[in-house]
Amino acid sequence: MARPSTIEIPIVRAALKAHPRRISAALTEVLRSRIMKGGLASATRLPASRAFARELGVARNVVTEAYAVLAAEGLVSGRAGVGTVVQAGVAPQSNDAVRQPANRRQGHLPSIPAPSQAPISSDAPILFEPCVPDVSFLDEAAWRSCWRRSLRRGVSGDYQDPAGEAFLRTEIAHHLSQTRGWTVGADDVLVTNGALEALNLLARVLIGQGDWIGMETPGWPAAREALRIGGFEVRSIKADLDGLDIDDLARRQASPRAVIVTPAHQFPLGGRLPADRRRALIAWAERHDAWIIEDDYDSAFRFDVPALPALAAMDANQRIAHVGSFSKTLAPALRIGYVIGPAALRERLRELKLLLNYHTATFGQLAIAQFMADGLYERHLARMRRLYSGRRQAMVSALRGVSALRRLGHDGTIEGIEAGLHLFWRFPSSRGAKEVADRLARSALSLTPIEAYSDGASPWHGFLAGFTSPRMDTELSALQAALTVP
């Protein structure tokens, strides 16, 4: 990883440390000041967002947001393939760090299957990055108090229960009973390092030699890659705007041993699996002696529509494993998720978790449990639902305004807005979507393409747009500016 030129990392880092809460704004400020004062020359290429974020030790969206703001202010712009480029200033000193080439001998390495598709990557700032919650509305005083109280319990000198802390398991069970119409007990819950670990555990427990796993397409690429690299055969099952296409599943000559489904909010199309499909899915599993893995993605956020129960709550015959997470409701960096497996799986999941990493780290579990026990989690969810609902409306209005620009040669529609933290800005063909992407690239901007979530050719065209960013309004302005035909 080359050190980005012309930006002195320690200085920038020191500036950011002074503003831990509004780090993206602080970075914007630092860069803006450098450009205005001539410290960064016209045509200077700013570091690629990914590498820059890594260097600074910040999340990538911190950098992409700063770039988006600077682009909106006309201080930077970009061309596809070139990156983000300064529009005004004077020539800087070069202080590139020289790194030794890593010319080392390499022993035989087995061939891990390479990820089957390129990661979603672009050096242009991504507008409306999906799947990133706005943590700035977390009640930090209450949050820190929960951690303090957890820390006050003292450090244990022993390894803990592989299933997780009893306190957190109790609170999760209680929460599900209250919000998802589903009575589970603390003993039913196994705490994991996020939903991704839960899926990895379930695949190891459920999938035998010669079995295959069905996954929605479009769907969660990280899960698909993780399972494939884990040696499992994963095949795509179609999903549409209502969620998993059960007919496509039922048509298969050989059935999958398990199917991973996102009934609360199909990722990424955004639908909520309707009652008839739910019934058909469960009947399918019965008929084929198969398992359903319910990835309860984004269930906490629904708007203007009634709550749906967990699919697993309808599971009379105990063949649904339910996966939940605090990554979207609190923060991904906590790495806390859980799986609620049928009784038949519980001991095996526990044993496997023990062998993978003993158990999930204790303090984070206790802090979240305390946050839940004090009623703060419910309050946080309610607040975030209101907030996201408002932002969603604003984004829908803004995008409809842009969509109406017929001169752009496209006619986008907006899908999947009943639930979740992002919408799907859909185009009937790749042509319209490409036109939008090209115009954005000319302003050094980009959107997350829906095509990145399909395994193979995508029948869907358009973009994901998260409405969680605190800088959404600025980003919307940048988008509108970039798409305005002069």
Add this chain to the structure above:
Amino acid sequence: MARPSTIEIPIVRAALKAHPRRISAALTEVLRSRIMKGGLASATRLPASRAFARELGVARNVVTEAYAVLAAEGLVSGRAGVGTVVQAGVAPQSNDAVRQPANRRQGHLPSIPAPSQAPISSDAPILFEPCVPDVSFLDEAAWRSCWRRSLRRGVSGDYQDPAGEAFLRTEIAHHLSQTRGWTVGADDVLVTNGALEALNLLARVLIGQGDWIGMETPGWPAAREALRIGGFEVRSIKADLDGLDIDDLARRQASPRAVIVTPAHQFPLGGRLPADRRRALIAWAERHDAWIIEDDYDSAFRFDVPALPALAAMDANQRIAHVGSFSKTLAPALRIGYVIGPAALRERLRELKLLLNYHTATFGQLAIAQFMADGLYERHLARMRRLYSGRRQAMVSALRGVSALRRLGHDGTIEGIEAGLHLFWRFPSSRGAKEVADRLARSALSLTPIEAYSDGASPWHGFLAGFTSPRMDTELSALQAALTVP
């Protein structure tokens, strides 16, 4: 899991909450009081330690320590196969909770290889449990301050670097440079959920179809089981009192692709791999194009002997992956370890970590990094070295006293005391060890048998005895009382 009879869990739990720092003493107090006041009748069987600990949400050693103290006080005793039994008191009310049978249908499940040996389990309190650090000497005020400062950085809304927090990686690299004679950079470090995850990652990256892994025997059973259940072929390589037997490795017709070795402190025999074996091991790896996985177990604790460098520091050709952990130096419940892989492995480890669980949880990493950056970690290690060194001397003296009791029909020796947190109380044959185990069982006590660490028949006889427990003196008294021939 049946609710233990006669002990009202919520009441006990409430009593324990009042004494979070000295939870084992608090439990002892609660039980003692119940017995003395007649709340627990003579001949009442106390709950099995494992189940009881789980019910209470405490570490098992909390319960086993409490039982050991009560046994030393003559309030309880036990017989093998029966458990811990109250010696004096009046009849209690039974308040057994009735639980519904979990009579649920079970779908087809693939055959995960079952763990190939029974876990080390006994319901008799285990004296001197090994591998459990004494956390009561952690400077809690400083420790909590480190967490507070980490929390003050705020919660990130994004997923973080799969390799871990730059702050912690920098501190780990610095620590290794200072203490292990090994210059590594922050970029060389990948943070994991403990050493066990590090081994799982390395096996996935290094071991291909048809390859096998060599592991010391006796050795770490969890690692062996984890790799086997992960689908890897694991074969035993002999270890003796000096560590891995390189001749046994070199004699194999087909070489393993990788061998896992504990050069700083062979687990469980306790030796430190001498210089000639180190050289021979590295030469073997060169010759066979094989990899060495250095599990740097217990390297922080050595007594009366010079420090040995990390094996990986001698690795001119970059074929050693080094695994470290904070489980023994701080606390296992933190679940923070790391792997320092040769350059050839680094990107693959990072990619695999991303696919297993994105990254290790952030706050724990930052808190440990802060603890290191403030010099508190080095201070803690120095203090613990002094403390453990003193306890080790006391235990050696006490056991030598017991060993001298020829009437017991054995002649134990004490091995592996140059380093680590436990010693190996060795007997020349299974007869002497069995005699000791039987006598302890009559007092409802037990020791961890060395046989549990061998894969197949064990050439070693005796017990592991950790000298980390703050109640070691009490446990030594209980041991001496149980082994005193009347």
